[in-house]
Amino acid sequence: MSTRTRFAPSPTGFMHIGNLRTAIFEYLVAKHNGGEFILRIEDTDQNRKVEGAIDFIYNTLKLCHMDIDEGPNNAGKYGPYIQSERLDIYKKYAEWLVEEGHAYYCFCTKETLEEMRKLCDARKVPFMYDGRCSNLSKEEIEEKIKNGEKYVIRQKMPKYGYSIVHDVVYGDVKVENKILEDQILLKSDGYPTYNFANVVDDHLMGITHVIRGNEYLAQTPKYNLLYEAFGWEAPTYIHVPMVLGSDGNKLSKRNGDASFMDLYNEGYLPSAIVNYLVLLGWSPKENQELFTMDELIQAFDEKRISKSPATYDIKKLQWFNQKYIKNLKDDEYLEFIRPFLTHDVSDKSEEWINKLLLIYKDHLSYGKEIDELVNIFFNDEINISKENEEFLNSDEIIPTVINAYREEISNLDDWTIENLAEVINKVKEKTGAKGKLLYMPIRIKISGVEHGPELPDELYLIGKEKVTQRLS
RNA sequence: AGCCCGUUGGUGAAGUGGCUCAACACACUGCGUUCUCAGCGCAGCAUUCACGGGUUCGAACCCCGUACGGGUUACCA
Numbered sequence: 001m002s003t004r005t006r007f008a009p010s011p012t013g014f015m016h017i018g019n020l021r022t023a024i025f026e027y028l029v030a031k032h033n034g035g036e037f038i039l040r041i042e043d044t045d046q047n048r049k050v051e052g053a054i055d056f057i058y059n060t061l062k063l064c065h066m067d068i069d070e071g072p073n074n075a076g077k078y079g080p081y082i083q084s085e086r087l088d089i090y091k092k093y094a095e096w097l098v099e100e101g102h103a104y105y106c107f108c109t110k111e112t113l114e115e116m117r118k119l120c121d122a123r124k125v126p127f128m129y130d131g132r133c134s135n136l137s138k139e140e141i142e143e144k145i146k147n148g149e150k151y152v153i154r155q156k157m158p159k160y161g162y163s164i165v166h167d168v169v170y171g172d173v174k175v176e177n178k179i180l181e182d183q184i185l186l187k188s189d190g191y192p193t194y195n196f197a198n199v200v201d202d203h204l205m206g207i208t209h210v211i212r213g214n215e216y217l218a219q220t221p222k223y224n225l226l227y228e229a230f231g232w233e234a235p236t237y238i239h240v241p242m243v244l245g246s247d248g249n250k251l252s253k254r255n256g257d258a259s260f261m262d263l264y265n266e267g268y269l270p271s272a273i274v275n276y277l278v279l280l281g282w283s284p285k286e287n288q289e290l291f292t293m294d295e296l297i298q299a300f301d302e303k304r305i306s307k308s309p310a311t312y313d314i315k316k317l318q319w320f321n322q323k324y325i326k327n328l329k330d331d332e333y334l335e336f337i338r339p340f341l342t343h344d345v346s347d348k349s350e351e352w353i354n355k356l357l358l359i360y361k362d363h364l365s366y367g368k369e370i371d372e373l374v375n376i377f378f379n380d381e382i383n384i385s386k387e388n389e390e391f392l393n394s395d396e397i398i399p400t401v402i403n404a405y406r407e408e409i410s411n412l413d414d415w416t417i418e419n420l421a422e423v424i425n426k427v428k429e430k431t432g433a434k435g436k437l438l439y440m441p442i443r444i445k446i447s448g449v450e451h452g453p454e455l456p457d458e459l460y461l462i463g464k465e466k467v468t469q470r471l472s
Numbered sequence: 473a474g475c476c477c478g479u480u481g482g483u484g485a486a487g488u489g490g491c492u493c494a495a496c497a498c499a500c501u502g503c504g505u506u507c508u509c510a511g512c513g514c515a516g517c518a519u520u521c522a523c524g525g526g527u528u529c530g531a532a533c534c535c536c537g538u539a540c541g542g543g544u545u546a547c548c549a
Contacts, residue, residue, distance in 0.1 A: 127545080183546095184546085250542080310483090310485090313483045319497085326511095362512090363509090436508085438507070453508095454507095
């Protein structure tokens with residue numbers, strides 16, 4: 001039997017980084033074993049549905065080079081792949097469970113439940129549904145249904161014994177059955193709960209490895225009981241540790257840019273994001289950090305997933321991103337970076353723009369950074385700060401240096417970076433100035449600030465006309 | 473409150489009883505790269521593995537307890 005994993009997000013139109021990481025793990029387990037990676041949309045909570053969310057998920061995974069083998073947009077033989085289109089299936093299986101005595105109809109209203117809950121709170125005992133409806137007689141049930149009373153279907157949990165879950169990462173987890181609530185399988189609106197739909201779908205879709213966040217670990221015994229009730233074989237469970245924000249809490253929009261799209265729009269390359277995320281809670285056997293997707297598929301081993309949560313650190317992501325940007329071919333880089341340049345370049349040549357962008361290729365942590373770095377080439381007014389003004393007056397050689405530059409530059413016919421480097425050399429020989437006194441005066445004069453790229457590059461890009469004008 | 477899980481430097485982590493007075497990477501700090509920023513190169517950065525006991529000739533690695541952190545206990549997923 002081939003390995004099949006699934007990514008099962010809610011269609012919220014938002015790809016959280018923790019979710020993406022889970023998807024990566026799911027994808028890698030499938031591909032490492034030559035299996036299939038399935039997308040299933042979990043829209044059993046109709047309140048959370050968002051238009052266009054499915055295409056958004058496809059696009060995101062595509063950007064990350066993860067191909068979906070089966071899903072809503074490319075159905076295989078296990079469809080439909082959207083849970084809201086499988087309602088009749090869940091109903092059928094839930095009712096089968098009732099017939100077999102593993103589940104029962106429950107007519108308790110939300111109000112009744114609320115009262116029970118309050119009572120428990122008052123007595124300081126944890127609330128758990130008491131299973132009163134499991135004692136209803138067949139006649140009572142028929143009567144209530146005939147009267148149009150709303151009902152849910154609840155799973156009947158054993159009252160004694162314990163359940164053991166085998167997890168690849170966490171080992172055997174043992175839980176007493178008596179603390180398990182008779183959970184709802186089918187809601188009164190006819191939709192299944194997540195827990196129920198998952199079990200039914202995973203089995204029906206032939207999922208062999210269930211990979212998910214470890215917040216589900218404590219609930220897995222309920223799953224196993226369900227598999228048992230159906231007489232199905234439980235899948236291999238791989239619970240993965242959570243990703244935390246720098247404040248030690250679960251990652252959310254509040255602590256940092258936790259959304260894939262946010263990062264993408266800031267100029268983080270998807271392959272860098274993937275590379276960073278996969279190393280959050282997983283480490284390879286060999287001491288390697290940079291991975292292509294193919295290398296990851298090759299190297300991935302779910303047994304090396306860590307048990308403890310990892311903290312999301314954008315600094316390290318930036319380091320990966322910088323490496324990936326640097327490894328881009330020049331034309332790929334230009335295509336990537338160009339949209340992040342928002343300055344008006346209508347009067348610039350293509351060659352000039354490319355030269356400008358290329359200068360920063362090896363220095364960028366993320367795309368958006370370019371816009372600010374490049375500011376000095378788009379200022380019409382030069383504003384020299386008081387401190388820099390003081391510097392210009394601090395040594396009597398400075399006016400001589402500036403004069404020498406002006407002279408050499410006016411004599412320069414061919415405006416190239418090589419020639420400009422030569423100009424600097426000539427000024428050095430002529431004036432005897434070196435180091436800071438050689439470079440800073442002209443740097444400040446032509447740009448107003450003491451920071452910038454290599455001086456010949458900077459001169460070249462500012463252009464002869466402006467340089468001449470600003471030196472006088 | 474019950475139950476489940478976790479705890480190696482600021483961060484990701486290696487490590488599964490002796491080769492570890494704990495690898496590697498990020499961050500940070502310092503030095504160099506005949507100007508700056510960035511980049512690059514080099515160097516420094518846990519006598520110690522949450523804490524306390526135990527097992528052992530020997531423990532970050534095994535056992536017990538404590539503390540702390542997180543998760544879960546929904547007609548959310």
